[in-house]
Amino acid sequence: MEAFLTSTAVVALAEIGDKTMLLAIVLAARLRAPWQIIAGIFAATVANHALAALVGREVAGLLEAPWFRIAVALGFIAMAAWTLLPDKLDDDEASVRQRGGAFLTTLVSFFLVEMGDKTQIATIALAAHYQSVAVVAAGTTLGMMLANGPAVFLGEALVKRVSLKATRIAAALLFFVLGIWQLGEILGWFGQ
DSSP states (O other): OHHHHHHHHHHHHHHTTOHHHHHHHHHHHHHOOHHHHHHHHHHHHHHHHHHHHHHHHHHHHHOOSHHHHHHHHHHHHHHHHHHTSOOOOOHHHHTOOOOSHHHHHHHHHHHHHHTTOHHHHHHHHHHHHHOOHHHHHHHHHHHHHHHHHHHHHHHHHHHHHSOHHHHHHHHHHHHHHHHHHHHHHHHTTTOO
């Protein structure tokens, strides 16, 4: 349950103001098919995060060395710093065109934009830490849906009311705490 809840919270907070959330708002405004967009986000996230969690678990399984666990912990701390930087859509991502319907447009757009994104990297790190593909992928997918579902339906009104800076700071603190916690476990800071 810890892996699921942590994965959900980390990704839900990290996703606020992320480029995929901005993409959800753009798609909702342009395509005006909220349920198809939600379905596309869900399908893309399940595929992307399941692959990311699989990579995380496999890498952790192959590299049980303390240096790798330290690298994962430092990765969480680096994610804290990265989360503090606001995202924006690139010009080519802002010019999304509807091809193949709202579902297919959203599925392809979200899958591609999520590649190398901080929530995908967080999914890899979480799976490496918890070594559970299904639980981490389910948690990170729920986190994405919790952040992007309201973005699709409420769009820009939501962005105007939710402090993106405060949310980024909360997400950064969560990543930082996870990194310090893992470092502490590895280095024996908390006693055995």
